[in-house]
Amino acid sequence: MKAFVLFQWSENRTPTRWLTAGLLALLPITAYADNPRDTLQVHGFLSQALVITDHNNFFGTSSENAGSLEYTELGLNASFRPHRKILVAAQVLSRRAGGETSDAEPTLDYGVIDYQMTSNPSRTLGVQVGRFKNPFGLYNQTRDVAFTRPSILLPQSIYFDRTRALGLAADGVNVYWEEHTSAGTLRFRSGLGQPQTGAELTRQLFNGRSSDVTTSEPSAIAQLLFEDSTGQWVAALSTATVNLETSLGGNDADFEFQPWIASLQYNAEHWNLTAEYALRQQALNGDNLPRTFDITGESWYVQYQRRFTPSWSGMVRFDRLINDTDDRTGQRYEQSGLGPAYSQFADDLTLGVQWMPTSRLMLAGEYHIVDGTGWLPTQDNPDARETRQHWNMLLFQLSLRF
Structure with missing residues (x-):
């Protein structure tokens, strides 16, 4: 996984990508020690949020x-290189986002054996076997680490938290x-x-009407990304084909899901603009x-971020979700007796701020x-009938890493 984050700045007046400790383990490392134990790295992170609606x-x-206070993320990861071309890396994650206390039981977030067949200044080619993070949009591979997110919650129209297991990782x-040229870097x-399923996905799909959700056959995902040589422009196209087996109303059914995501980001000296569709x-x-x-x-969403000082940054974003392009207002859905019309769309205007007094501590709201x-x-x-169409949400989060 070549994960990247494009919303932090360096002190040399240029935008820069930086990775949290939880994902440094998955970057290619050309140096190799004589003793594999010297390459061992262990990192972790903890986030606790307060959600008020x-x-x-x-x-x-x-x-x-x-x-x-039922939004907690705790992760521990490790990596080492038994050979200069081989990386072994894994992360255990305990995450609670509502639900029962048992939902926070530690699970394997990712665990891969990475073999690089080619690694030189102009080209990198490799393969990973195990549980890998899906290359999906700009943020999916780093979404569980608060320090890599532009906000406490990612845009929910694309990075669904309620069905996150489906798009998060696969076995x-x-x-x-990667191809490095004078014009920039092309990544495929x-x-x-x-894909991962489990009880959480069963509860969320089809408004909880499904009794079970399992994978029927391997799913495929792909991403093509280009970053220009200055680091200012990043463009990506992601797609996937997911096939699941489920039961609805006591009858077996096959669920097919195919998303396409176009991503574009511009990084300036003290601000950046990101859009995904x-x-x-x-x-x-x-x-x-x-x-x-x-x-x-x-x-789709459009997001603007600005750094006010080396430790303070702010964000404004508009995010729109339409469940059915042939029923944008949800009126036909409601007339069919399936639920409120407003359950089929969501417009979200978000204002956020982050403060990092040290590199290991972040406070956000x-x-x-x-x-x-x-x-x-x-x-x-x-x-769903007891919900309100218009509502507001306030979040605060404390994040630590080591």
Whole structure:
């Protein structure tokens, strides 16, 4: 995985990419010690957030009392090089985002054996075997580490937290290729493997109507990314094909999901502008299903970030989600008796600020003004009819790393 983050700045007055300790382990390292134990690296991170909403719930009962503290991320990773061309790396993650306490049980976030067949100043070619992070948009590979995110929550129209397991990682084979030229760097990554499912995904898909969700066959994902030689422009195109087996209304069904994401980012001296646009084709096939499910969803956001001082930065973002481009207002969905019309879309205006007094400590806060509940977690809001269309959310987060 060649993960990158493009929203921090260096002191030399140019935008720079930096990686958190949790992902440094997956970068190619040309140096190799005689003793593999000398290449061992161990890092970790911890984040705790407070979520407060006036209506609806997000990551726990956030609309009651003083809010919810049920948003916690704790990770520990290690890597070493038994050979100059081989990297072994893994990360264990404990994450709770609402739900039951048992949801925070540690799981393998990623675990790969990385073999680089070619590594020189002009070209890198390698393959990973194991559980790899999916190359999806600009932030998916680093989304679990708060220091790599431009905000406490990523744009929910593309980086869904309620179904994050589906797009987060896969068990299989991942290949990567980088070509360095005078114009810039071209990166290609592609993976074939079994996506993660589990109880959380079962609860969230189809408004909780599915009784089980499993992988039916390997899914594929690919990304082509170009970064110019100055580091100012980054453009990427990502796509995937996901196939799942589920049961809806007591009948077996096959769920097919194919997203396309176009990403563009411009980095200036003290600010950057990021935009991503996605189309999501979804189909549910089977006999005697209680409803048809063959739709195309649309998502996009525009995000502006600015560094005020070396330790302070701010962000403003508009994020839009449409579940069905043929039913943008959700009226047909409501008329079919499936739920409120506003559950089929969401417009989110976000204002955020981050303060990093040291390189190992970050405090962040952000405010969301939301119209619609299209990405609201089902587990926190089991009855969609009791939700509100217009709602607001305030988040605070403390993050540490070592």
